[in-house]
Amino acid sequence: MVRARPTGTEPVGPAHKAPQDESPSGEWVEKRTSLVDDAYAAMRANIRDATFAPGYQASEQEIALRLGMSRTPVHEAAIRLQEDGLVRVLPRKGILILALAPDDMREIYDVIIAIEGRAAELVAALPEAERLAAAQDLDALTTAMEEAQGRDDLPAWGEADGAFHAAMIAHARNRRMSRIVQTVNDQSHRARMLTLNLRRNLEASVAEHRTIAQAIRAGDPGPALDAARRHRLRARDELLPLLASYGLKHL
Amino acid sequence: MVRARPTGTEPVGPAHKAPQDESPSGEWVEKRTSLVDDAYAAMRANIRDATFAPGYQASEQEIALRLGMSRTPVHEAAIRLQEDGLVRVLPRKGILILALAPDDMREIYDVIIAIEGRAAELVAALPEAERLAAAQDLDALTTAMEEAQGRDDLPAWGEADGAFHAAMIAHARNRRMSRIVQTVNDQSHRARMLTLNLRRNLEASVAEHRTIAQAIRAGDPGPALDAARRHRLRARDELLPLLASYGLKHL
DNA sequence: GAGCGCCATCTTCCATGCAAGCTGGAATAC
C-alpha cells in the first residue's frame, strides 16, 4: 500500500527501511510503518553518519520537506530523539544536533562499565547449556576480530568488536540493559568511528575477549564481571587521553 | 500571561500545578512550561499514584479534555512516556498504562545493582573533601531512617531510604546514570510502595547503608562497590519472593 | 560612529479537520 505523499517530493532519507514482522506461519507480512517511525529512523541515521553534523541546527520544516512529509511527524520524531539524548529541541529555534564533550565520554564509559560488567556476570551464571552457547558466540566473534586484524581490515575489526559486546548484552536477557547500551552507543557512535583509527592495542582487546568468554564458559560470574570491567577500563584509559590530545571539544 | 482555553472546560487534572512561580522575594521566576510539559508531568504523576491504574486504557481525547488542552500536547507527552517505558501508545486504540511483571522487577534490580555499584565506587574515588561531604550526607539520611524506624513511621523510612540512594547517585556526578536510575525508579514506584509494607529487615538496610558510607568515607572504591552491590542483592532476594508469593502478575 | 528600538521574518506550539483503521454489535442468512 502506498501512502499519499501530498507534498510531491519523494522521501529521501537513507534509512527508509521497511520494518517487517514474521508471522507464525513463517511468511513475511509487511508491518505498517508510520511516518513518525520513518522520520525517527532517517534522522537517527543522518546523525550517526554525520550527515547532520553536531552543532548543526535544522528547522523541522526543512527536514520535513527533505523527507517528504509534513512537520508533525518530524516534530514527534524529534521528541523521541531528544529523549535519546541525540538532539535538543530548542523552543522556537529549531532542532540542535548535540555534540559530545569529553565529559560525556567519561559518563558513557562509566555506564558501560557498570552495565556490561553485570551483564557478563549474569551470562556466566546462566545454566550450562545457554552459557556454553553464549561463550561459543563470543569466541566466534573474537575469532572474526583476529581475522580482520590479519587482513588489516579495521572497519571489519570494529564491527566484530561491536558485535561481541552486543552479543554479550543480548545473552544477558535484560531488555532494559539492552536499551541503555543501545542509547549510549548511539550517542558515542561518531566517537567510536574516530577512535577506531587511533587504537594501538588491538591484540589486548582480543586477549581480553578470550578471558571474558572463558570465564563465561567456566561459569565463573565473579571473574567474568572482573574481566569485562577491566576490558572496558583499559579501553577507556587508552582512548580518553587520545580524544583529549586531539583537543576535541565537540564530537 | 493567560493562555487561551479554547475548549471552555477548566483544567481539572490533579497535577495541574500553576505553571508560574513567584519567589519569596516577590520576583518572577516564571517557569516557562509548555502544555506538553504540563501534560507529561500530569500523566506521569497520575501513573505514579495509580490514578491511572496499570492496564487502564485511556483515549488521548479523554485525557486532553481532562487537562483542558487539545489532543496534540497529550499525544506528544504520550510519546515521551512511552520512551520512559510507562505507557504504550496503541495505534488507533489509545494509551495503555503498562503493568509490571515479575520479570520486569528482575531486570530493574539488575540495572540498579550495576549502576549503583559503579556509582558507589566512583564516589569513594572522589577527592577527600567531596568524599567526606558525600559520606556525611549519606550518614545523615541513614540516621533519618533510624529515627523513622524508631517512630514506626514507615513512609518516612521509605522516603529517607529513597533519598539515600538518590544522594549516592547524585554524588557520582553522572547525568546519564541519574537518568537511568530515575527511569527505572519511575517504572517500579508502585512496586516499592507495596513492598515497603512487606519488609522485615529494616535494621539490615540501615547497617548496610552505614557500611557503604564508611567505605566512601575511607576512600575505598572496591569495598564501596561491594557493599552497594550486596545491599541491593539482599534487598532483591528479600523482596522478589514476596512479590512472587503475592502472585502479582501485574503491578 | 555608537547605541537603541522597532519590525519583518523565521521558527515552533498548539488546535483542529479530515481520512483511515479497528471494534463491537446489529442485522441477516442458514
Added chain:
DNA sequence: GTATTCCAGCTTGCATGGAAGATGGCGCTC
C-alpha cells in the same frame, strides 16, 4: 441458535493554519 457480514462510531495519524516568541537587521537618534 449459530455464523457471517456490514456498518456506525470510536480511535489515532497526519496536514495545516493561526498565534506568539525569538532574532537579526535596518533606520533613527544622539
